[in-house]
Amino acid sequence: HTALELQRSEGSRTRSPSSPASAKIESADRKRKRPSSSTISSADPSAAKSGSLRDKHRAKAKMSSSAAGAAAAGSQVRASHILIKHEGSRRKASWKDPEGRVIRSTTRESAVSQLKALREDIVAGKAKFEDLASRFSDCSSAKRGGDLGPFGRGQMQKPFEEATYALKVGEISDIVDTDSGVHIIMRTG
Structure with a gap:
């Protein structure tokens, strides 16, 4: 298990250059530009107003998300771990053993x-x-030296969470058993 990460990928539209209709659409798309907030003329007060409202909403959203982050940061910890999976692990594959051959033959x-x-x-x-x-480590966090980044309560399996919160920064846990396998954890923040 790893800290959760979300990635967005934007799809790109593709048009066949062989069709004349698609060539017209493509050239029309190139000509069409969205006005930036700096190019809005003062002659159109509704455009200026919507631009400023948009800016206000963005600022408000930014403030609320940073406030939520700051509130959560007080209750978060940061840790690194080493995970060794074994025959009893819920998922018997890892980044270094994609087929799970070694994991399936490793006893707890x-x-x-x-x-x-x-x-x-x-x-x-x-x-x-x-x-x-x-x-x-059998965890994909191995590429970051085991670093899981910051996390709060309820984000990790209960035994892992309890062990991490019980540690002081710099301390290393004894063996911790979870459904993923066995771990040693070092609290880093």
Whole structure:
């Protein structure tokens, strides 16, 4: 599991250049330009008014979303983790084992002992958390050194959430069991 990310992609319209009608539409589209707020003439007060209303709505939306973000930030934490999936994990595939062949043959006990060894190396100063997360974690956050970014209550599986909130910044958890597999978590914020 990872922090939720939304991506928007805009579709592009394609026209066949072989048809004369589509050529006319294409040239008409090129000629048509949307007036920017700086080109609205003062002779049309309704246009100026709608532009200023639009600006007011944008500013209001921006303020309310930043206020909501600030309110949520107080109750959010930030963490990195290393996830080792095993035969009992709900989803038996990962970025490094898309077919799930290794995961299906990994027992929970084997995953736990691997995590314990990684945790010992981190605590002893032999390795950095983010380096080991990048190499060993079954979560796609491995490409960010295990960083999940900020999250609030109710966004992660309950055992993961409880363990993270119980940690102080910089502390590393013991083994945490979730439906995804077994984890060690480092609270970073």
